[in-house]
Amino acid sequence: MARTRLITAVNEALVAEMERDPTLIVFGEDVELAIMGDTRGLVERFGRDRIRNSPICEQTLTGMAVGLASAGFRVVLHLMFNNFIYTGMDAIGNQMAKLRLMTGGQMELPITVIAGYGGGNGNAAQHSDTAYPALMNLGGIQVAVPTSSADAKGLFTTAVRGRTPTFFLEPAGRGGDMGEVPDGEHLVPFGKANVLRTGTDVTLVAIGTMVRPTLTAATALAGEGVSAEVIDPRTLVPFDEDTVLASVARTGRLVVVDEARDRCSAASQIAAVVADRGFATLRAPVRRVTVPDVALPYARNAEAVLIPGPERIAAAVRSVMERQLA
Amino acid sequence: MATPDTDVRGHVTVTDVDLYTRMLLIRRAEERLIVACADGSLPGGVHLYIGEEAVAVGACAVMTDRDYVTSTHRGHGHFLAKGGDIDAMFAEIWGKATGICKGMGGSMHVADVSKGILGANGIVGAGFAIATGAAWGAKLAGEGRVATCFFGDGAANQGSFSESMNVSAAWELPTIFVCENNGVSEFTVTSTVTGGTLVDRARAFMPATVVDGNDVHAVRDAVGAAVERARAGGGPSYVEATTFRIRGHLEAEQHMLGGGTYRSEDDVTAWQADDKDPLPRLAARLLADGTCERAALDRIDAEVRARVEAAVAYAEASPPADPDLAPQIMFGPTA
Numbered sequence: 266m267a268r269t270r271l272i273t274a275v276n277e278a279l280v281a282e283m284e285r286d287p288t289l290i291v292f293g294e295d296v297e298l299a300i301m302g303d304t305r306g307l308v309e310r311f312g313r314d315r316i317r318n319s320p321i322c323e324q325t326l327t328g329m330a331v332g333l334a335s336a337g338f339r340v341v342l343h344l345m346f347n348n349f350i351y352t353g354m355d356a357i358g359n360q361m362a363k364l365r366l367m368t369g370g371q372m373e374l375p376i377t378v379i380a381g382y383g384g385g386n387g388n389a390a391q392h393s394d395t396a397y398p399a400l401m402n403l404g405g406i407q408v409a410v411p412t413s414s415a416d417a418k419g420l421f422t423t424a425v426r427g428r429t430p431t432f433f434l435e436p437a438g439r440g441g442d443m444g445e446v447p448d449g450e451h452l453v454p455f456g457k458a459n460v461l462r463t464g465t466d467v468t469l470v471a472i473g474t475m476v477r478p479t480l481t482a483a484t485a486l487a488g489e490g491v492s493a494e495v496i497d498p499r500t501l502v503p504f505d506e507d508t509v510l511a512s513v514a515r516t517g518r519l520v521v522v523d524e525a526r527d528r529c530s531a532a533s534q535i536a537a538v539v540a541d542r543g544f545a546t547l548r549a550p551v552r553r554v555t556v557p558d559v560a561l562p563y564a565r566n567a568e569a570v571l572i573p574g575p576e577r578i579a580a581a582v583r584s585v586m587e588r589q590l591a
Numbered sequence: 592m593a594t595p596d597t598d599v600r601g602h603v604t605v606t607d608v609d610l611y612t613r614m615l616l617i618r619r620a621e622e623r624l625i626v627a628c629a630d631g632s633l634p635g636g637v638h639l640y641i642g643e644e645a646v647a648v649g650a651c652a653v654m655t656d657r658d659y660v661t662s663t664h665r666g667h668g669h670f671l672a673k674g675g676d677i678d679a680m681f682a683e684i685w686g687k688a689t690g691i692c693k694g695m696g697g698s699m700h701v702a703d704v705s706k707g708i709l710g711a712n713g714i715v716g717a718g719f720a721i722a723t724g725a726a727w728g729a730k731l732a733g734e735g736r737v738a739t740c741f742f743g744d745g746a747a748n749q750g751s752f753s754e755s756m757n758v759s760a761a762w763e764l765p766t767i768f769v770c771e772n773n774g775v776s777e778f779t780v781t782s783t784v785t786g787g788t789l790v791d792r793a794r795a796f797m798p799a800t801v802v803d804g805n806d807v808h809a810v811r812d813a814v815g816a817a818v819e820r821a822r823a824g825g826g827p828s829y830v831e832a833t834t835f836r837i838r839g840h841l842e843a844e845q846h847m848l849g850g851g852t853y854r855s856e857d858d859v860t861a862w863q864a865d866d867k868d869p870l871p872r873l874a875a876r877l878l879a880d881g882t883c884e885r886a887a888l889d890r891i892d893a894e895v896r897a898r899v900e901a902a903v904a905y906a907e908a909s910p911p912a913d914p915d916l917a918p919q920i921m922f923g924p925t926a
Contacts, residue, residue: 290731314731320761325754328720329727332738335709336659336728355751359714360721369693370920371704405921428923455925503922 266448271441272302274414275379275433278421279303279341281450283311286339289425291316293326293343293379301381302440304343323353327378331360334374339425346388347380347396347434361430362403376430377421381437383474383524384572388438390560393568395473395525400432401502401534407431407455408501410473414444416499419453426452436474456503460512464494467518467582470509470535471495475522475554475573482578491586501531509535510543517548518585522578527555549585554578605652607882610807611873612891614644617668618870619892619899620677621838624667624684627903628842634686637698640668642805642837642862645869646771647672649810650739650830653818659707659725659738661718663771665836666711669741670701673708681902687909694912695920707736715777716749718742719768723755726766726827737821739767739814745776747789753796756827760796765821767814768793768829771804773836778844778853793829804832805869834869835862 269277276299283289291304297318299305307316319326323344330342344350350357357378364372384393397408407429411417417435424431435441461476462483471479476497483493494512498505513519519539523532532553539551554573561568605613621639628637640647643665651672654660662669670680675691683690684698691703702710709725712718722740729736746752747770759766770789774781793799798820802809810832817828837859839845865871877883 320754320757322751322754322757325720325723325751325758328717328751328755329724329758332659332661332709332721332724332726333728334724335704335721336725336732336738338728338731355714355717356720360712360717364710365923366917366921367692367696367700368702368704368710369691369695369916371692371702372710373923375923407922407925423925427925429925 266445268443269414269446270443271411271414271417272435274418274446275303275421275435276305277446278418279307280310282422282425283307283315288337289315289339289341290333291341291343292319294319294321294345296343301343301345301435303379303435323349324355327353327356328360330376330378331356331364331374334376335372340376341425342376342378344378344380346392346437347382348391348394350380350396350400357406358403362406365405365429373428374430375428377424378430378432380432380434382434383437384561384568386438387563387565387568389563392437393561395523395556397432397434397501398525398529398531401531405429406502409433409455409499410501411435411499412473412476412497414441414446415451416453416459417441418446419451420455420499422450423452423455434473442477453499455500456505457499458505458508459497459499460494460508461497462493462495464492464516466492466516467494467520467585468509468512468516469493469495469520469522469578469582471497471522472501472524472531474524478573478575479522479578481575482582485575485579486582491582493582504535506538506542510539513539513543514546517546519547520552520554520578520581520585522554522573524556524572526558527553528558530555552581552585554581607873607877608891610648610652611870611877612895613648613672614807614870614873615892615895616677616898617644617647617671619895620671620902621667623899623903625842633684635697636841636843637684638665638841639838640665642868643771643773643834644668645807646769646804646810646832646834647741649807650741650769650814652811653815654737654739656706657734658736659709659722659729661709661722661725661738661740662711663718663741663743663746664699664711664713664715665743666699666701670703670708670711674706675701675703675708677898677902678905679703681906682909685906685909686912687906688912689905689909690912693916695917716742716746716751719746719749719751719755723759723764723766726759726764727762729765730762735822737765737767737818739769741769741771743776744770744772744774744781744785744789747792748776748785753792756793756796756829759827763824763826766827767817767821768827769814770829770831771834772831773834775836775840775854777840778848780854790829790831793831797827797829799829799831801831801833804834805867805872807869807873835867837863
């Protein structure tokens with residue numbers, strides 16, 4: 266057990282997997298200097314045949330990942346910020362997400378794309394999106410959203426060893442929280458949510474960067490006599506519907522916290538699943554706590570009011586505690 | 592069909608009769624698809640390669656199954672030229688379970704990964720980056736493979752054309768860019784939407800040449816030189832083959848054109864003349880140099896037609912695609 270930042274846990278997992286599998290290749294913009302931290306030290310250790318700075322040309326980088334994987338390699342493509350998926354979208358939406366199906370299963374594409382997401386860093390709207398809702402709707406793309414250092418190591422290892430294109434989304438800018446990381450091999454299965462706090466009155470599903478403010482809100486609510494269960498889904502595709510539905514069956518209430526914009530957010534999908542499969546267990550309307558349907562502005566104060574924090578989350582919970590379905 | 596032999600350098604040696612037979616197989620297969628499309632046998636549209644056969648056949652004659660190719664939405668010719676099976680291709684186009692992609696891809700997406708055919712592709716220009724990535728893999732593997740990207744003049748206006756040539760040149764990758772310049776970008780004459788010339792764009796990055804794309808020997812020799820250079824570590828090349836698309840962008844396009852036209856019928860007729868069409872041109876050469884007599888060519892044609900009809904029969908007799916398959920193969924297994 267060592268205590269590290271999330272980004273360092275990814276770095277350690279990447280080193281271990283590159284040691285384990287000589288066909289694992291890492292490329293992307295500025296990966297040699299490791300601007301995001303997760304590829305630090307790799308070029309010195311593995312050389313430029315294994316990790317390589319690319320030109321700035323996302324539509325070609327994403328397509329190259331498909332070609333390199335087709336040629337028998339495991340691929341880690343670093344896209345830096347998840348806003349850059351928009352420039353690389355053809356090979357994401359039309360190739361990575363589709364070719365396994367379109368070739369009748371012939372084409373295995375073991376590709377892991379790393380990208381930072383989310384606001385709160387004064388990066389303005391072109392570097393602050395939470396873009397996983399777009400990825401969730403493409404087809405054959407898995408989406409992992411680690412929140413702890415241990416899960417980052419475990420989910421990353423699972424992503425790299427898999428045979429399906431996977432987006433591994435890191436909280437941008439801050440390097441993630443500090444946390445304990447298991448030594449040695451550590452895999453976290455996809456589609457298995459983590460119940461971070463048990464409770465009886467309300468289920469809070471918190472995605473990625475929203476886990477910390479949600480736990481803060483849950484602690485505050487406990488002081489008011491509200492017992493909140495907090496669930497971290499860890500992966501959005503596949504998504505652990507059963508754990509969420511079982512929790513809502515006990516609590517009767519659901520609040521989903523998501524840094525994506527409200528419209529077609531991951532929270533919207535989760536709310537729809539519970540409305541569909543868990544309607545009879547609900548005792549109050551489902552609430553989504555999300556970013557309003559605007560782009561995140563640059564100024565700190567203007568940005569901060571839009572990103573869900575403990576106060577907004579707690580207020581949403583209080584509103585569902587007051588409301589009771591007949 | 593003759594199977595190409597591989598010589599000590601890993602190149603394929605193909606006789607002129609093989610070249611002719613392969614080109615004719617593509618021609619007769621697609622002529623049969625015109626009929627099948629018109630009589631409603633096919634679930635979707637087809638984009639035909641008729642008139643351009645010498646490009647795929649000439650280029651693939653210098654590659655082996657271990658080399659990679661990326662193809663276009665007009666990909667039947669590349670698939671057959673690279674050694675893809677016509678039964679599996681027709682079954683795919685007919686939407687059957689025995690199709691090369693189990694009926695999940697169709698005409699625009701025929702692929703056979705075991706033969707290095709990384710797929711026809713419905714996105715114009717998608718092959719540039721995929722071929723470049725495969726070429727990078729080929730270089731890393733160090734086994735002398737190359738990756739050839741077939742694309743049209745229309746695709747050359749995608750930004751990934753220059754992006755992929757840039758990466759291929761900067762990293763000295765064994766990528767061969769084979770431009771099938773047929774003068775039209777779907778329903779638009781390419782010259783009306785293109786600045787400069789395509790070969791000049793390529794010359795900024797790599798050795799680039801323009802050849803008569805309806806002369807199968809000219810294509811084979813130019814691509815052969817590029818492949819040889821790439822296998823020896825000399826990096827990427829660009830070969831532009833001037834050719835002509837005899838059919839429309841897709842079959843049954845007249846329903847979409849609303850009576851309008853986008854090119855001259857006189858041009859279409861001119862490119863079908865015996866001195867332009869790649870098949871009569873090669874046939875004349877085979878007759879003139881004594882390789883074949885007319886009767887031998889007729890016999891080849893009869894065999895090819897029979898092979899195509901057998902493929903139609905196979906496709907028609909095959910079971911339909913499995914409607915439950917898509918959710919089973921959308922995702923691969925996790926670790």
